[in-house]
Amino acid sequence: MAKHRITFITGDGIGPEISEVAGKCIEATGIDVEWDIQTAGLDVLEKEGTPLPDRVLESIRRNKVAIKAPITTPVGTGFRSVNVALRKELDLYACVRPCKSYPGVRSRYENIDIVIVRENTEDLYAGIEFQKGTKEALKLINEIASLDPKAKKIRPDSGISIKPISVEGTERIVRFAFEYALANRRKRVTAVHKANIMKYTDGLFLEIAREAAKDYPDIAFDDRIVDNMCMQLVQVPEGYDVLVLPNLYGDILSDLCAGLVGGLGVAPGANIGEKGSLFEATHGSAPKYKGMNKVNPTALILSGVLMLRHIGEKNAGDRLEQAVAEVIKEGKYVTYDMKEKRQDKSAVGTREMGEAIITKLKKVVSVKG
Ligand code: NAD
Numbered sequence: 001m002a003k004h005r006i007t008f009i010t011g012d013g014i015g016p017e018i019s020e021v022a023g024k025c026i027e028a029t030g031i032d033v034e035w036d037i038q039t040a041g042l043d044v045l046e047k048e049g050t051p052l053p054d055r056v057l058e059s060i061r062r063n064k065v066a067i068k069a070p071i072t073t074p075v076g077t078g079f080r081s082v083n084v085a086l087r088k089e090l091d092l093y094a095c096v097r098p099c100k101s102y103p104g105v106r107s108r109y110e111n112i113d114i115v116i117v118r119e120n121t122e123d124l125y126a127g128i129e130f131q132k133g134t135k136e137a138l139k140l141i142n143e144i145a146s147l148d149p150k151a152k153k154i155r156p157d158s159g160i161s162i163k164p165i166s167v168e169g170t171e172r173i174v175r176f177a178f179e180y181a182l183a184n185r186r187k188r189v190t191a192v193h194k195a196n197i198m199k200y201t202d203g204l205f206l207e208i209a210r211e212a213a214k215d216y217p218d219i220a221f222d223d224r225i226v227d228n229m230c231m232q233l234v235q236v237p238e239g240y241d242v243l244v245l246p247n248l249y250g251d252i253l254s255d256l257c258a259g260l261v262g263g264l265g266v267a268p269g270a271n272i273g274e275k276g277s278l279f280e281a282t283h284g285s286a287p288k289y290k291g292m293n294k295v296n297p298t299a300l301i302l303s304g305v306l307m308l309r310h311i312g313e314k315n316a317g318d319r320l321e322q323a324v325a326e327v328i329k330e331g332k333y334v335t336y337d338m339k340e341k342r343q344d345k346s347a348v349g350t351r352e353m354g355e356a357i358i359t360k361l362k363k364v365v366s367v368k369g
Pocket of ligand 1: 070
């Protein structure tokens with residue numbers, strides 16, 4: 001029996017081709033791994049009547065760790081997003097998005113090394129919404145008006161979204177951020193909020209973050225109002241370390257920070273909970289490139305790096321990251337999106353970039369740090 005049994009959801013669109021390459025790169029680190037391959041998404045919906053069969057969830061619950069390639073969410077079909085469903089079903093409350101500069105990736109900035117820790121289950125993202133004009137929305141508007149005079153100004157033709165932020169949900173995400181900082185030798189955690197305006201939700205988030213910070217004297221703590229944070233991130237991103245945010249701000253700032261370091265092609269991600277963890281690239285299934293052996297496998301490979309560290313294979317993770325970084329820096333065996341001109345004929349395919357990373361990996365014996 002392999003030491004690590006890991007669920008691998010191979011996705012659709014470009015998913016299968018980047019999965020094949022990422023799987024080979026992870027195996028090439030020499031760790032003892034057995035993949036429990038699972039399919040989900042549109043093709044599975046046709047065959048099994050659901051895009052997310054129970055076998056997938058059972059596999060993750062059993063193995064506790066999964067890596068996933070992107071899955072298409074068709075617009076306007078009533079097809080529930082498998083990505084959102086997985087996070088909900090497994091209570092993957094912490095979304096971790098490292099945004100790091102790799103020399104060779106084209107970007108306006110350098111020396112960025114920010115980790116976004118986003119709460120994944122609450123906030124406006126909880127999906128508690130009332131459609132304008134429905135009797136539920138009208139009832140809610142009337143009830144709120146009887147509780148708060150300001151609410152009398154809510155127009156009857158309003159749609160309503162509810163923003164719950166709880167003590168328990170906040171406590172676990174801010175503690176997760178501090179524990180992550182300690183485990184990864186980070187120096188500072190910054191809480192991001194709009195507590196000046198939303199006193200009972202963002203205010204609560206900030207208050208709990210301040211309290212939790214007292215238990216981590218070795219990690220510096222500060223906070224920023226989200227609009228100011230956006231300005232600071234485009235002006236002095238090198239100055240930031242770990243950011244902890246409620247769900248919606250986390251969603252927006254994750255992409256902002258991915259943009260600072262060269263875009264979604266190089267942005268890995270992790271969704272972590274008590275019952276399991278799911279590692280996935282930030283980008284989608286790019287259906288127009290399906291089967292063309294064209295797209296960049298880096299984001300999924302770097303998600304594999306996060307996974308290796310998470311399962312205690314730090315050395316393997318560090319070596320694989322170094323191999324990826326060196327291939328990118330050399331710029332020879334990289335996909336079209338990493339070339340200065342996208343039509344550059346010297347760009348290689350997905351598989352060839354993977355092979356170059358594996359060749360490089362064989363030369364990386366260990367990584368200091
Ligand atoms: P996308 O990320 O799939 O593609 C947008 C563009 O980014 C592509 O056309 C391509 O130019 C580029 N791109 C993306 N990944 C790349 C890669 N690895 N290498 C090189 N270029 C790359 O975003 P989209 O078009 O908005 O979404 C397509 C589908 O993916 C949608 O159904 C969406 O719901 C889904 N999606 C899934 C996930 C997930 O599974 N976690 C995340 C985001 C979007």
